[in-house]
Amino acid sequence: MCLAVPAKVTTINGDEAVLDYGGVIRKANISMLSDVKVGDYVLVHVGYAISKMDEDEALETLKLWDEMLAAAQ
């Protein structure tokens, strides 16, 4: 039950959004996030979006990893 799944926001209607989980469509409550837009990826937990997945941060992570791994001996 703790599984939080990332999904893409396809439409927004007030506190409710329609999300695409790689083909599976479900609704979720987005009232816990302030700045969700169509096209964003969000993490959903028991019917509520709890966090935005940030694509820039994802790319940043990979760059950071590269630096950290290169620095380690």
Added chain:
Amino acid sequence: MMQNTFNDKYTAARIIRKIKSISGKRKIKLMHVCGTHEQTITKNGLRALLPENIEVVPGPGCPVCITPAREIDKAIYLSHSGAIITTYGDMLRVPGGNSSLAREKAQGGDIRIVYSPFEAVEIAKRNPDKNIVFLGIGFETTAPMTAEVVKNAPPGNFSVLCSHRLVPPAMELLLKGGYDIDGFIDPGHVSTIIGTAPYVPLSEKYHISQVISGFEPLDVLMSIFMLLGQIKNNMAIVENEYIRAVKPEGNLHAQKLMRDVFEPCSKEWRGLPVIPDASLKIKPEFSDYDAEIRFDINPRINSEDYGAACGIDCPLCGNILKGLSNPADCELFGKACTPENPVGACMVSSEGTCNIAYRYGINQI
């Protein structure tokens, strides 16, 4: 998109080479406190890739597993008194003192699985002449949702049996207990809510290295690498590997909901003792929605009958939740105790250590 990026074999091999180069010889014990991390580690056979001196053990990270029998028995009592019990699916097979919600349902109890507390409120609206009790379990990842429905004026026939718990105080209990943990892989989803700050006092007080980790295999390997780097340099700080989902401040809206509706209290965890301030109860302003206050709950089982570990016949869950034993040590594993017929709570949920070991192979643990 994002998922595939964090799943490539070349990077995995590179991280593992680096892990090997900095791991040293001394035995190092890392603990995670999240069932989803255990899934990632076991399913992908990550333990087998690590140097022999690096051990990764699961801690009390599955909310289903740590809900004590006594709290299940309260829900069963309310079901016997005619209420409709609603809860998450995994809770049905969790053993109570001498029954489970699944068994009560089979015998005619009105027990319904919901995906979200919101659905429990919908059931309450459709059944105005019945009491609807939501057995609210889970850590900081599900507590805000329970708070949200309580705060938004649900119908008068709705109430919550509050079994929510908090992760950092349980981590502190393990650190105090002297279980020789060298580093924590902090739970990514819990951290999306609470942010990084609640872990900092643990590093400061107990000199423990911590890395907040995501759930792809590469996330976990990278977090292990970062922890080993800290340990090698004698550092004890909180690093965030999962920056694509975890903001340093967490989810402020969710934190406020929790603060508005709940206050900390001290209760036992299954397999663990009473942990100070590691559980949540509903604040007096919302007592109309607190099942403990609304109903005179009196399960007819004496405290002594619950025993030391699970409160039932499971001999080892207590040690498994503290990272001291693994399922292979339990004589009931795979014999008397299976996912179809769980004896202990660790075998029930798909995030329970014994359940994961049963599905993916005990040699992975």
